[in-house]
Amino acid sequence: MKNAKTFHNGASLPLADIPRMDSHDFLQGIIDATDNGWRLSSLFGIPEGNETTLYAILSYKVGGLLGVASTTVGEAFPSITPLCPQAHLFEREIAEECGVLPQDHPWLKPVRFQRPFVKGKDAWGRKDAEGILPGVTDFFRVEGEEVHEVAVGPVHAGVIEPGHFRFQCHGEHVFHLEISLGYQHRGIEAGAAGGPHPKTLFQMETVAGDTTIGHNQAYCMVLEALSGTGVPAKGEALRGIALELERLANHTGDLGAIAGDVAFLPTASYCGRIRGDFLNMTALLCGSRFGRGLVRPGGTGFDCTRQQVDELLSRIAKARADLTGAVEILWESASSMSRFENTGKVSPETARQLGLVGPAARACGLARDVRHDHPFGIYRMSQIPVVTAQAGDVHSRALVRWLEAQKSLDFLDEQLRQLPGGPHRTEVRSLAGERLAVAMTEGWRGEICHAAITDQAGRFVRYKIVDPSFHNWQGLAMALRDEQISDFPLCNKSFNLSYCGYDL
Amino acid sequence: MIKTILARMKQGHRTIKYPKEPPVLPDLFRGYPELHPEKCPPDCRLCVEACAHGAISQEATISLDMGKCLFCPECADACPHGAISFSRDARLAANRREDLMVTAGEERRLARALEEKMLSLFGRSLKLREVSAGGCNACEADVNVLSTVVFDLGRFGIQFVASPRHADGILVTGPVTENMRLALLKTYEAVPEPKIVIASGACAINGGPFINSPEQHNGVNGLLPVDLYIPGCPPHPITILDGLLRLLGRMEG
Structure with missing residues (x-):
């Protein structure tokens, strides 16, 4: 982005160094930058009086650059969504949180059905007392004699988080899917304001509970950036090990669930179990299957002994054999492959425009991975290859998971064999005031971006979280176009996005 | 086909x-907490202060509320005297x-079985509808694993079903967000009487x-009305299974 301040992942900079542009230059800058291969990693507002300060955080994979710029707007600003679809949800979010209208936004609706940050400053002019009911809003409708609408959720059939899905169908054929979330909104960002509070760390571990390590590492990196803390080598290695175990557990679970949705039960049932083996490896490190208590500011909450390393290595070897056997039979099942191939296709161009991240993007041939593009922690020292697939369909999304799982297994082997000695955690000093810190990690769903802005005393004025699902839900909606509605579960599993990570 | 059979073997x-x-x-x-107040020096409040969740109180003696506890290691780490720890x-x-x-x-006081009439209805067959009301997907995930081959919940006659109308009760996860309150109540209403409610996990x-925090209902x-509380953040699948089996009078000791 032209004239933006550039920096690197996991750094902090004084607020005074962030360029303040007029709103035209700011918005045009985002459009130009995204046209030139930058991604919009975060775009958020801080309302104050009648004005709102907007911050844009952009990322560029060449040189691992991040760029930040800011502007101040009043009651409204011209929407850039028509020119930059990546901004679509960010603009809706700014409207909902800050009460600022992105004018001529093509689909201006609430994101989470939450109250605005500032009481009475509501983009839709709703009164404070009015109950805001989730899902009660206009939906895109296709009209016609034989067109019908299918509404699903918030409570739906599986043991799964709540969300509302509206399909516009003609028979089995889906014209359009609109996804309306917000049911899981717990107010995490508002709760972090004025913090870090003692509870903040634990709320960060539950931003998306299946991504405890990914989100908590980003949070800890923010604290470390603001306090100038260097994490000891062993701490970084253990965090990387935990992050890859988290990826393996979820990728394995997803491969099983995808197989289950085409009724290929052998892979479904084996992977269901092997996923648990990976969760139990995380529990071997910290007692919790989801890595609660493992990542802590300044390093890790637990050390790892020689015995644990040996045990892990032996379990990884077993899990690798089991997983390979479980997944290989899936690829050889012709009936499964015929369901996977050409189902739920997303074109590379759509993926790029929407700013998809993680396996969903890599399945469309977009080689983007924070571990590679904006390396953090152990990934600055040890590279992990990025894998892609080309078709953008269910098959590609499944394949990317399997290829990534193999890379993660190799990485774990390597890291465990060369686990550094020394301390695993260091003291974190007090946080510096009037600074911005940005930390990105590659969770198993993709890019996680945390940004914090501190006041003079080093307390959070604003804490902004972007879960990969925030970018990717729209990808699922696009994948369903012109598909059979009966393929929705399969397409949904192939994305497996987070509701609470989106709802915050 | 041969490969599939070999893989099965x-x-x-x-x-x-x-x-x-x-x-x-x-x-x-980290399971059932072990407290040793005799090891506490006078006026020591280290564990109370280490707990971000207000689970520990220190009045005449220390006590720990497993309903608020996230079973994180912070209190045990903070206590240099070994007065608080977690058993397995x-x-x-x-x-x-x-x-x-x-x-x-x-x-x-471990969970006891349902009263006789309920037990005769549900003891050998319990169908539950899960409602995630702000759960972070950790509780949901470890409820889900109960249906895998590892735990094979079906062998106990317990099953998670797709509709509340097919259920004997609901298992709730999450702190009940304001945005899920209505959906939770409606789901409960849709379950035929008599019915049970299980709160699984610290949030629920x-x-x-x-x-x-203001967006949820604690x-x-x-x-x-709750019939069974299952502590943990998230509860280990064994903790959930143990609780369900106790409720159905299938566990002793």
Whole structure:
């Protein structure tokens, strides 16, 4: 982005160094930058009086650059969504949180059905007392004699988080899917304001509970950036090990669930179990299957002994054999492959425009991975290859998971064999005031971006979280176009996005 | 086909023997808290202050509220005297909210079976509808694993079903967000009488890490009558299974 301040992942900079542009230059800058291969990693507002300060955080994979710029707007600003679809949800979010209208936004609706940050400053002019009911809003409708609408959720059939899905169908054929979330909104960002509070760390571990390590590492990196803390080598290695175990557990679970949705039960049932083996490896490190208590500011909450390393290595070897056997039979099942191939296709161009991240993007041939593009922690020292697939369909999304799982297994082997000695955690000093810190990690769903802005005393004025699902839900909606509605579960599993990570 | 059969043979039989045999839990597992107030120096409040969730109180003696506890290691780490630690005992579920309070020297109250009439209805077949009301997908995930081959919940006659109308009760996870309150109540209404409610996880019991934050309701209590509380953040699958089996009168000791 032209004239933006550039920096690197996991750094902090004084607020005074962030360029303040007029709103035209700011918005045009985002459009130009995204046209030139930058991604919009975060775009958020801080309302104050009648004005709102907007911050844009952009990322560029060449040189691992991040760029930040800011502007101040009043009651409204011209929407850039028509020119930059990546901004679509960010603009809706700014409207909902800050009460600022992105004018001529093509689909201006609430994101989470939450109250605005500032009481009475509501983009839709709703009164404070009015109950805001989730899902009660206009939906895109296709009209016609034989067109019908299918509404699903918030409570739906599986043991799964709540969300509302509206399909516009003609028979089995889906014209359009609109996804309306917000049911899981717990107010995490508002709760972090004025913090870090003692509870903040634990709320960060539950931003998306299946991504405890990914989100908590980003949070800890923010604290470390603001306090100038260097994490000891062993701490970084253990965090990387935990992050890859988290990826393996979820990728394995997803491969099983995808197989289950085409009724290929052998892979479904084996992977269901092997996923648990990976969760139990995380529990071997910290007692919790989801890595609660493992990542802590300044390093890790637990050390790892020689015995644990040996045990892990032996379990990884077993899990690798089991997983390979479980997944290989899936690829050889012709009936499964015929369901996977050409189902739920997303074109590379759509993926790029929407700013998809993680396996969903890599399945469309977009080689983007924070571990590679904006390396953090152990990934600055040890590279992990990025894998892609080309078709953008269910098959590609499944394949990317399997290829990534193999890379993660190799990485774990390597890291465990060369686990550094020394301390695993260091003291974190007090946080510096009037600074911005940005930390990105590659969770198993993709890019996680945390940004914090501190006041003079080093307390959070604003804490902004972007879960990969925030970018990717729209990808699922696009994948369903012109598909059979009966393929929705399969397409949904192939994305497996987070509701609470989106709802915050 | 041959390969599929060979894979089947290699994967073996993996269903655990629990409850006939004790469960295999990680060495570092944090289960039922052990309190040793005799080790507490006078006026020491280190564990109370280390707990971000207000689970520990220190008046005449220390007590720990398993309904608020996230079973994180912070209190045990903060205590240099060894007065507070977590055992590897995964049996944590209880019928009443107050039974989750752990105080040294007081009797431990594990969950008891449903009353006779309910037991005759549900004892050999219990269908549950899961409602995630702000759950972070950790509780949901470890409820889900109960249906895998490892735990094979079906062998106990317990099953998670797709519709509340097919269910005998609901299992709630999450702190009950304001945005899920109505959907939760409607789901409960849709379950035919008589019915049970299970609050699984710290959030559903008392709000968990979100306790007292304005967008949620500190769990199910006060909204619905709860028959079983299952502590943990998230509860280990064994803790959930143990609680369910106790509720159905299928566990002794």
